[in-house]
Amino acid sequence: MNLVVFGANGKTGRLVTALALAAGHQVTAVTRRPREFPIAGRGLTVAGADARDAAAVAPIVEDADAVVSVLGVSFTREPVDTYSVGTRAVVDAMSSAGVRRLVAVSSTAACVPDPAHQGAPLASTH
Numbered sequence: 001m002n003l004v005v006f007g008a009n010g011k012t013g014r015l016v017t018a019l020a021l022a023a024g025h026q027v028t029a030v031t032r033r034p035r036e037f038p039i040a041g042r043g044l045t046v047a048g049a050d051a052r053d054a055a056a057v058a059p060i061v062e063d064a065d066a067v068v069s070v071l072g073v074s075f076t077r078e079p080v081d082t083y084s085v086g087t088r089a090v091v092d093a094m095s096s097a098g099v100r101r102l103v104a105v106s107s108t109a110a111c112v113p114d115p116a117h118q119g120a121p122l123a124s125t126h
Contacts (some may be wrong), residue, residue: 004028004053004061006090008068009037012105017044030060049073051086058093066101067094 003020007013013050017039020027026043029070034048049056051071061067069090087104094102 001065002026002028003068004030004064005067005068005070006030006057006086007072008046009033010070010072012070012072016037016105017069020068024106028060028064030057052082052089054089054092057089058096061090061093061099062097064094064097064099066103067099069102069104070106071104072106 003025004019005013005020005027008017009031013029013031017027017029021039021041021043024043026045028045028047029039030047030049030051031037032048034046037046039048047060049060051057051069065072067090069087071082071086073080083106091102094100
């Protein structure tokens, strides 16, 4: 299967990419920093793109059988549009290319806030 992984350079993205390669899939790992991507190997293509850039996303998903989105952001109090704008760009590109399979994973909400820090996430859980 030809998979495209958006958010491939995060912890979850690296795990998804490694597991997909180990299972024998062709994987296109999409990251904003392709030179920093630590995985290499047969069946892997690393593509540099921001998921929020519809023009950059479209050609990447053209030949995909499925897309895996593990988009994430560092915790911030600033407005974040990575999920909304990025997912819209990915889904629009998939629709145009006739790609019908999408798996989206997010662990952002899994962080437990520390009341002493007014909602800032804990560095670790006990």
